[in-house]
Amino acid sequence: MLLKTENLGITFGGLKAVNEVDFEVERGTVAAIIGPNGAGKSTFFNLMSGFHKPTTGTVTLDGENLTNLPAHKTVRSGMARTFQTTNLFMEDTVLDNLIVGHRVRTKSNFFDAIFRTPRLRREEKESRERAMEALEFAGVDRLANRTVGSISQEAQKRVSIALALATDPKILLLDEPAAGVNNEETEGLATLIRKLVEHDYTVCLVEHKMSMVMGLADKIMVLHHGEKIAEGAPKEVASNEAVIEAYLGAGEEEDA
Amino acid sequence: MAALSKHWKKIALVVVFVISLFVPVFVQNDYFLGIIILGYVWAIATYGLNILLGYTGQLSLGHAGFFGIGAYTVGVLTVNYEFPFWPSLLLAAIASSVLGFLIGIFALRTRNEYFAIFTLGVGFVIYLVIERWEGLTGGALGLIGVPYPEGIGPIQFDGPESIYYLILGFLILTIYIAWSIANSLVGRSFMAIRNSEELAAATGINVGRAKQLAFAISTGIAGLAGGLYATYIGFLGPAIVNVPTTFEILLYLLVGGMGSLSGPLVGAFLVTTLFQFLQQFEAYRLVILGPIVVILIIFFPKGLAGLWAALETRIKAMRGKGEMSGDAGASEEPAKEEAK
Numbered sequence: 001m002l003l004k005t006e007n008l009g010i011t012f013g014g015l016k017a018v019n020e021v022d023f024e025v026e027r028g029t030v031a032a033i034i035g036p037n038g039a040g041k042s043t044f045f046n047l048m049s050g051f052h053k054p055t056t057g058t059v060t061l062d063g064e065n066l067t068n069l070p071a072h073k074t075v076r077s078g079m080a081r082t083f084q085t086t087n088l089f090m091e092d093t094v095l096d097n098l099i100v101g102h103r104v105r106t107k108s109n110f111f112d113a114i115f116r117t118p119r120l121r122r123e124e125k126e127s128r129e130r131a132m133e134a135l136e137f138a139g140v141d142r143l144a145n146r147t148v149g150s151i152s153q154e155a156q157k158r159v160s161i162a163l164a165l166a167t168d169p170k171i172l173l174l175d176e177p178a179a180g181v182n183n184e185e186t187e188g189l190a191t192l193i194r195k196l197v198e199h200d201y202t203v204c205l206v207e208h209k210m211s212m213v214m215g216l217a218d219k220i221m222v223l224h225h226g227e228k229i230a231e232g233a234p235k236e237v238a239s240n241e242a243v244i245e246a247y248l249g250a251g252e253e254e255d256a
Numbered sequence: 257m258a259a260l261s262k263h264w265k266k267i268a269l270v271v272v273f274v275i276s277l278f279v280p281v282f283v284q285n286d287y288f289l290g291i292i293i294l295g296y297v298w299a300i301a302t303y304g305l306n307i308l309l310g311y312t313g314q315l316s317l318g319h320a321g322f323f324g325i326g327a328y329t330v331g332v333l334t335v336n337y338e339f340p341f342w343p344s345l346l347l348a349a350i351a352s353s354v355l356g357f358l359i360g361i362f363a364l365r366t367r368n369e370y371f372a373i374f375t376l377g378v379g380f381v382i383y384l385v386i387e388r389w390e391g392l393t394g395g396a397l398g399l400i401g402v403p404y405p406e407g408i409g410p411i412q413f414d415g416p417e418s419i420y421y422l423i424l425g426f427l428i429l430t431i432y433i434a435w436s437i438a439n440s441l442v443g444r445s446f447m448a449i450r451n452s453e454e455l456a457a458a459t460g461i462n463v464g465r466a467k468q469l470a471f472a473i474s475t476g477i478a479g480l481a482g483g484l485y486a487t488y489i490g491f492l493g494p495a496i497v498n499v500p501t502t503f504e505i506l507l508y509l510l511v512g513g514m515g516s517l518s519g520p521l522v523g524a525f526l527v528t529t530l531f532q533f534l535q536q537f538e539a540y541r542l543v544i545l546g547p548i549v550v551i552l553i554i555f556f557p558k559g560l561a562g563l564w565a566a567l568e569t570r571i572k573a574m575r576g577k578g579e580m581s582g583d584a585g586a587s588e589e590p591a592k593e594e595a596k
Contacts, residue, residue: 075459080459087454087455088451099441101459103448106441108440110437112442113439113441113442114436127441164458
C-alpha cells in the first residue's frame with residue numbers, strides 16, 4: 001500500500017466532518033473518492049495533505065507517518081495535490097507559474113540568491129527543466145510562454161497537474177480535476193490521468209462526474225456525511241444499494 | 257525584436273547610471289542635491305517595503321518604525337557613545353532585521369488586514385519608545401550632531417557630494433539585492449505566497465518561514481535606509497519614526513509600482529521631488545497629491561512601472577500582430593490532440 005489512512009477523522013465544532021475513515025491506495029493505481037455535496041471529500045483530502053490537522057487517526061505514505069505534518073512537509077514526503085479552483089497566477093506565464101513547483105526539492109537560500117552561487121544557478125536550471133518536462137507530460141508545453149489567464153480552462157487544469165508533477169510526487173491528489181470543463185475535455189483529462197498511472201505515478205481523485213470516475217478508477221470509496229459507506233471496484237460500488245440511495249438519489253440513474 | 261528591446265533596456269540602464277554619476281557635477285546647488293540624496297534614501301526604504309508587500313504580498317504598516325530603529329541605532333551609537341559610523345551602520349541594519357524577525361514571529365500569525373493593523377501598532381510602539389526614552393534618544397528634542405562617515409582610505413566624506421556617492425552606492429546595492437531576490441527561487445517562493453498561500457503550501461513552500469525571511473530582509477533594508485538618513489541629515493527627531501512616514505513610503509511604492517524592480521526608485525524619487533517643488537503650497541500639497549494618488553490607484557493599480565509594462569506589451573502586440581495571432585490560434589490545440 002502506498003497511501004493508507006486509519007481511523008482518519010476531524011470534528012468541526014461538534015460536527016464530524018470526516019468520521020474515522022480507513023482508506024488505502026495501492027501503488028500505480030487510480031483511486032477515486034465520490035459522494036454527494038458536503039460529504040467531506042475535500043476535507044478528507046485536506047486531512048491527508050496536512051491542510052487540516054486530524055482529530056483522530058493516522059496518515060501513512062510509503063511507510064512514512066504523515067499525521068500532523070504541515071502541508072508543505074507532506075509535499076516533501078511525496079504527496080502533491082491540486083485544488084478545485086486552479087489558484088494559478090493569471091498574469092504570469094505558464095512556465096513562471098511552474099518553476100516554483102520544484103522549489104521543494106531545492107536548497108538555495110537568501111545568500112545563494114545574493115551571491116549568485118553555483119548551487120543557485122544549478123537549481124534554477126533544474127527547476128526550469130523539471131517545469132518544462134512536467135508541461136510536456138501534461139501536453140501543454142506549447143503554452144509555456146503564454147499567460148495563464150489567456151489559456152483555456154482545460155489547459156489550466158493540465159497546468160495545475162503539471163505543477164503538482166514538478167514537485168516529484170509519489171502520489172497526486174486531484175481535487176475535481178474535471179470541474180468546469182466539457183465532456184470532450186473531461187475525456188482528455190482522463191487520458192492524462194491514465195498516462196500518469198502508466199508512468200508509475202499513483203493518483204487519488206475527488207470527482208463529481210460519475211462517468212469519468214467509472215471508466216478511470218481502479219477503486220472507489222464513497223463518502224456520505226463524513227462516513228465511508230462503500231468501497232470497491234466501480235461496478236460493485238455502482239450497484240451498491242446504500243450508494244444509489246445516498247449519492248444518485250432514489251430512481252435517478254447515471255450510465256457508467 | 258526581443259533581443260533589440262533587451263539591448264535597449266540595458267542601454268537605458270547604463271545611461272541612467274552615468275547620469276547618476278554626474279549629478280553632483282551638474283547640480284551645484286546643495287539644496288537640490290539634498291533633495292536627490294533624500295530621494296535615494298527613501299528609495300532604499302521603499303525597496304525594503306517592496307520585498308514584503310510587492311513580492312510577498314504582506315502589507316506592513318510598521319515600516320517607519322524599523323527605519324527609525326536603524327536611524328536611532330546609528331544616532332545613539334555615534335552621538336552618545338562616539339562609536340564609529342561604519343560598524344554603527346552595520347549594527348543598524350542587523351538590529352532592525354533581527355527585531356523584524358522577532359516581531360515577525362508574532363505578527364505573521366495574523367493575516368491581511370490584521371497583519372497590517374498589528375504592524376501599525378508595532379510601528380507606533382517603536383515611535384513611542386523612541387519619543388519617551390529621553391535618556392537614550394533625546395526624546396522630543398532628538399539627537400543632534402550625527403557625524404558624517406569616517407573616510408575609507410583616500411575617500412573622505414565631508415560634504416553633500418561625497419555623501420551623494422555614498423548613498424548612491426547603497427542604493428545600487430539595494431537594487432542589486434532586490435533584483436537577485438526577484439530572480440531566484442527564494443523570490444519565486446515569495447511571489448507564490450503573494451499569489452496564493454494555499455497553493456504555495458501545496459507546492460511544498462514553508463509559507464511561515466518564507467514570510468519571516470521576507471519580513472527580516474524588508475526591515476533590515478529599512479534599517480539601512482534609516483542609518484544613512486541619520487548620517488546625512490545629522491539630526492534625528494522622533495517625528496520621522498511616526499506612522500505618517502510609513503504611509504509616505506507606502507505612497508512611493510504605490511506610485512512607482514508594487515512588485516516591480518524600478519517602481520520603488522521611480523516612486524520615491526518622483527514623489528519626494530514633486531513634494532519639494534510644491535513646497536510653496538505647504539499643506540495644500542496634500543490636496544493636489546491626494547487626488548493624483550487616488551486616480552493612480554484606480555486606473556493604474558500597478559503604478560507607473562505597471563503602466564510602462566502595459567504600454568510595452570501593447571506596442572509589442574501591435575508590431576508583432578501578424579505572427580502573434582497565428583501563434584495564438586495554434587496553441588489552443590495541443591490539449592485537444594492529447595485527448596484523441
